[in-house]
Amino acid sequence: MRWEVRVELKPGILDAEGESIARSLALLGIAGVRRVGTARIYDLEFENVSAPEAERLARDAVDRLLANPVIHRVTVRPGPS
Amino acid sequence: MRWEVRVELKPGILDAEGESIARSLALLGIAGVRRVGTARIYDLEFENVSAPEAERLARDAVDRLLANPVIHRVTVRPGPS
Numbered sequence: 001m002r003w004e005v006r007v008e009l010k011p012g013i014l015d016a017e018g019e020s021i022a023r024s025l026a027l028l029g030i031a032g033v034r035r036v037g038t039a040r041i042y043d044l045e046f047e048n049v050s051a052p053e054a055e056r057l058a059r060d061a062v063d064r065l066l067a068n069p070v071i072h073r074v075t076v077r078p079g080p081s
Numbered sequence: 082m083r084w085e086v087r088v089e090l091k092p093g094i095l096d097a098e099g100e101s102i103a104r105s106l107a108l109l110g111i112a113g114v115r116r117v118g119t120a121r122i123y124d125l126e127f128e129n130v131s132a133p134e135a136e137r138l139a140r141d142a143v144d145r146l147l148a149n150p151v152i153h154r155v156t157v158r159p160g161p162s
Contacts, residue, residue, distance in 0.1 A: 006122070021123065021146065030142050032130040036123060041087070042102065043118035054113070061111050065102065 001046045002079030003058040007067045008039035042066055043079055051078075082127045083160030084139040088148045089120035123147055124160055132159075 009015050018036040025033050044061065046054040058076050067074045090096050099117040106114050125142065127135040139157050148155045 008122075018123075024146055025142055028142075028145055030138055030145070032127045032135070032138055033125055033142075034128040035126040037126070039122035039124065041089075041120035041122060042099075043120065044114055045116040045118070046113045047115040049113040057111055057113060061106055061109075061114075064109055064111070065105055 001049060001051055001054045003044050003046070003054055004077055004079040005042040005044065005058060005062055005066055006039055006075040006077075007042070007062075007072050008037065010071055010073050013071045045079075082130060082132055082135045084125050084127070084135055085158055085160040086123040086125065086139060086143055086147055087120055087156040087158075088123070088143075088153050089118065090152055091154050094152045126160075 015037055018038045021038070022033055022036040025036070042061075044054075044058050046057065049057065055076065055078075062074050062076065063069075096118055099119045102119070103114055103117040106117070123142075125135075125139050127138065130138065136157065136159075143155050143157065144150075
């Protein structure tokens with residue numbers, strides 16, 4: 001049983017890494033890129049846990065370790081099995 | 082037009098961040114997690130570029146900046162519009 005957590009910055013929060021990549025792409029001559037956003041994926045693999053319990057644990061992991069609610073937008077969804 | 086690039090480590094390459102997160106979750110009492118894998122998402126937003134051209138530019142960005150073919154597995158797909 002896998003759950004995939006996606007953590008990205010909320011709209012309005014500066015994505016410094018994305019900005020830096022956009023600038024680097026322009027310098028490399030890769031034009032036409034208006035914006036680069038970044039996100040982090042955490043693929044959590046559970047064992048001996050029911051699907052609802054795994055989701056609960058995944059959301060617990062988000063709240064206590066993986067994301068900061070002030071700046072992050074989080075999506076939790078079932079991962080590829 | 083958006084393309085989403087997902088960069089993750091190839092199977093067999095140590096995911097140090099994932100391992101560290103798995104250990105931290107166990108220390109927090111969040112049990113049942115067998116493995117944590119991590120990936121990075123780059124959401125590339127293009128302007129004034131056709132869809133095929135945007136895909137070509139996204140793959141060019143992967144080859145020249147975003148990933149290392151020795152250790153990374155890359156997926157490129159159309160992003161949410």
